[in-house]
Amino acid sequence: MPEIELYLLITLMIVGALVAVHTRYLISAVISLAVVGMALAVAFLYMQAPDIAITQIVVEVLALVILIIAVSIGKEVVDIKGKWETLTIGVTVLFVVIFAIFAYRALADLPPFGSPLMTVSQRYVEEGLKQTGSANLVTSILLDFRAYDTLGEATILFTAILGAFAVLRNIGRKAK
Amino acid sequence: MMFFLCFVLFLIGLYCVLIKKNLLKIVMGIVIMEYSVNLFLITVGYKAGAVAPIVTEGAGKVSFVDPLPQALVITAIVIGIATLALIVALCMRVYDRYKTFDITKIRRLRG
Numbered sequence: 001m002p003e004i005e006l007y008l009l010i011t012l013m014i015v016g017a018l019v020a021v022h023t024r025y026l027i028s029a030v031i032s033l034a035v036v037g038m039a040l041a042v043a044f045l046y047m048q049a050p051d052i053a054i055t056q057i058v059v060e061v062l063a064l065v066i067l068i069i070a071v072s073i074g075k076e077v078v079d080i081k082g083k084w085e086t087l088t089i090g091v092t093v094l095f096v097v098i099f100a101i102f103a104y105r106a107l108a109d110l111p112p113f114g115s116p117l118m119t120v121s122q123r124y125v126e127e128g129l130k131q132t133g134s135a136n137l138v139t140s141i142l143l144d145f146r147a148y149d150t151l152g153e154a155t156i157l158f159t160a161i162l163g164a165f166a167v168l169r170n171i172g173r174k175a176k
Numbered sequence: 177m178m179f180f181l182c183f184v185l186f187l188i189g190l191y192c193v194l195i196k197k198n199l200l201k202i203v204m205g206i207v208i209m210e211y212s213v214n215l216f217l218i219t220v221g222y223k224a225g226a227v228a229p230i231v232t233e234g235a236g237k238v239s240f241v242d243p244l245p246q247a248l249v250i251t252a253i254v255i256g257i258a259t260l261a262l263i264v265a266l267c268m269r270v271y272d273r274y275k276t277f278d279i280t281k282i283r284r285l286r287g
Contacts, residue, residue: 003178003224010181010215017185017208021192026200033204040211047218048228048241055250056214059257063207070200070264074277092194096187103183113178114224121221121244128243129231137229137240141247153251160258164265 003114009043026074030067034060051138178219185212199267199277206263210256214249221245 013036020032037060044053111117118125124141134140142150189212192205221242229243267277274282 006178007181010178010185013211013215014181014185014188017188020204020208021188021196021201026198029201029204033207036208036211040215043215044218047222048226049218049246049249050228052214052218052246052249052253055253059253062257063260066261066264067200067203070203070267073268074200074271089195092191095194096191099190100183100187104180107179107183110179110220113219114222116221116223116242118223118242121242124243125229125240135231137231137243138246138250141243142250146247149248149251153255156255157258160255160262164262167262167265167269 005046006043009039009046013039013043026071027068030064030071033067034064037063051136179216182212182216182219185215197279199270199279199282202279203260203263203267207256207260210252214252214256217245217249217252 016032016035016039020029020036023029023032037056041053041056041060044050044056121141124145125137128137128140128145129135132140132144134144186209189205189208189210192208193202196202196205221244223239223241226239226241229240229246270282271277276282
């Protein structure tokens with residue numbers, strides 16, 4: 001029964017996210033965010049998704065490095081306070097609570113936790129090995145049944161990296 | 177209950193995006209929302225008592241968790257890191273121009 005561990009992990013993630021939102025120093029917020037990501041990787045392992053857990057760990061380390069670079073260039077590492085603080089927080093909390101109530105009613109329509117529908121993927125499970133020759137069914141879906149998704153993913157990846165490169169480069173920019 | 181806890185995590189990220197005045201805090205809120213959606217999709221595909229979707233010889237008839245959300249979530253995670261790099265690059269460029277991360281001060285146009 002891995003459910004108890006899952007509830008503990010998601011509680012850890014919620015606490016880590018709250019600390020990341022409310023802590024005063026940005027570097028502490030980045031470290032708390034890394035706690036959330038690592039707990040997410042362990043939760044993926046408990047939910048029988050080892051490929052995603054490995055990907056999540058690699059991506060989490062990369063995200064940590066990127067965010068620490070971004071935090072370290074700024075002089076102001078302290079969280080910024082503004083005016084109209086109370087009113088803004090009040091309105092936002094009201095909006096979030098209304099959103100949560102509607103979501104609670106909508107999520108009741110899903111199949112219960114631990115018993116998915118699996119109407120489409122039943123076919124993948126039955127015929128994945130026979131049709132693609134891959135023992136890992138996630139790989140067979142990623143690279144064979146839904147290879148166009150992976151092509152689109154590669155396109156988005158390439159475009160985003162190209163955009164980041166174009167934004168960050170200094171050639172052709174006026175020196176100040 | 178599990179689904180709703182994932183949604184609570186999403187709402188924490190949404191709150192962070194709406195309230196905070198620091199650009200990097202907003203980026204962190206977006207990252208929290210992305211994590212919660214990934215967790216939610218895997219949670220939807222979880223089957224109690226099933227094993228990871230890897231066929232092993234001689235294991236007999238075992239039941240697998242849903243492999244379809246797992247394949248899509250891998251795509252989403254990789255796209256997430258690429259877009260995070262793009263967002264952070266834009267934030268660093270904004271800091272170069274305005275010397276601040278405060279979104280209430282980034283209002284005037286400067287060429």
